[in-house]
Amino acid sequence: MTATQAIRTVAQGEHPPLQRSAEERRSRTRQRRTFWLLAAPAILGLFGSFVAPLLYMVRMAFNRGSSDGVIEETFTLDTFARAVEDPYYWKVTLDTFLMGLTVAVLCVIVAYPIALFLMRSQSRFKSVLIALAIAPLLTSAVVRTYGWMVILGGGGLINGTLIDLGLITIPLQLANNFTGVIIGLTEIFMPYAILAMMSGFGKLDPRLEEAAGSLGANRIRTFLKVTLPLSLPGALAAGLLVFVLAISTFVTPRLLGGGAVRVLATEIYDQATGLINWPFAAALSILLLLLFGAMIAGYQALVRKLGIDR
């Protein structure tokens, strides 16, 4: 019995009910005060850093802006109307969506083998391999994107090698377009996909595969009939997570896109800093938040479902 338990038992057992409730009430008030006192600085910090900016941004979206930076304080749906009426923003939104979808699918495909391997591995180096798979998360996205610019660029690794080998004469257009951005983002979100799949693969029991094997199924059949169906929910959760991250990312589309890739995030930046049309930038952010929120809700519903199933 710990000291806490002892004190609690004594407190509950020995005192008459009336006295206890008065004492308890006093102690509860004191507890509550300490709680809010301890939590207050963080609440304040988060308010200034996060809540106030978001609220202010929502309010800003209902103002009227113009490209010369003048903001008219009002309450109108003009900015939203502009975003909806202009076919250009439909295309940007669609491109953002398609980019997210492609990255999500590719990312799950390349991350899947690593996640499966790490679930199964009994290697001595397993923890090192797990760390190696997650570690890129803690490296700046700017640095990793730069690495992809070096690999995919006009004079980069792939083009340089192919030209040296005499296979091509004109460099392939691998960067400054959606292709480059999609390749880069696929790699950048792999650690997230691996983490999500490893926690989603809970139901995957190697004994089921052994059973399939001993019942005469070959490896490919075992994979298709046992492993794949059981790991599909985890893969789907990972895909949703990557999709959500991909549609809101800025650095990689900006750098690897070289100005040719227009997605919601780059559009928000241009509206906010280049054109200084804050109401419109805010409206586009709300558009992004809606897309984002719908997918996050889907992701959490899926995770909850997986949790219950397990």
Next chain:
Amino acid sequence: MTASAPAPFKKRVDGGAMAFRVIVALSYLFLLAPLLIVVVIAFSSNQYLSFPPEGFTLRWFAELPQQAGFMQGLQTSLITASAATLIVLVIGVSAALALDRYDVPGKAALSSFFLSPLLVPTIVIALGLVLVLGPLGLTNTYESIVLGHIGITLPYVVRTTLMSLATSDTSCEEAARVLGANAFTVFRRVTLPIIRPGVIAGGVIAFIVSFDEAVISLFVAESGRPTLPVQILRYVEYSADAAVAALSVVLIVFSAVVVVVVERLMGLKRTLA
């Protein structure tokens, strides 16, 4: 990796298992490709960015201190990341303490509130910050960057501290209190030493997240106080040459140290998942 036990009575293990290993190795190669290539470029003696590397040199590293923009960015990043980490440690640890040790209505909601900045796109937070700070004339300051980074680093500190608190035993604190120590002494002499791994891991992650963060810094302080990631971003926008590679290697090494520290203290997977 050959350590996984070969099933003694299965004959067809090898072909399929080998193919799987090769696929896994290729996936790892893809995952680590940009970091590996940056290291190669940083030590390559080619004058311009090209392949294959013709020789080995430390020249790019030696030239780093002469790049005024990068050095200034480094200074800004170190100052803001340190300040943000200190603030977030103080407010985050006390918030975690409140969440773990006191049973108060609304606790669960508050707990998800503290983790919520991770659920909102950084670019949206960044825009909101500009909208608030711009009219106040507070953009392009150290303070604006620090304020922006508090929200996105707080969740990590709260989470790692909560993880340590959850496994800690309260009986030592109880004993200290019974022996007459006041609340602050109990925290400093008993609780803090117990939860130190979580606090350090949270602080280290907060620092690297703030140090590496590019979008908020770009929005709130691009012209006046560009941080190192912002400087690199602006630089590679115009030329993806070897000068950045050496700097990137320094940052990669820095991240690697963080990875090892966090892995040792709390386990990387547990902390980031």
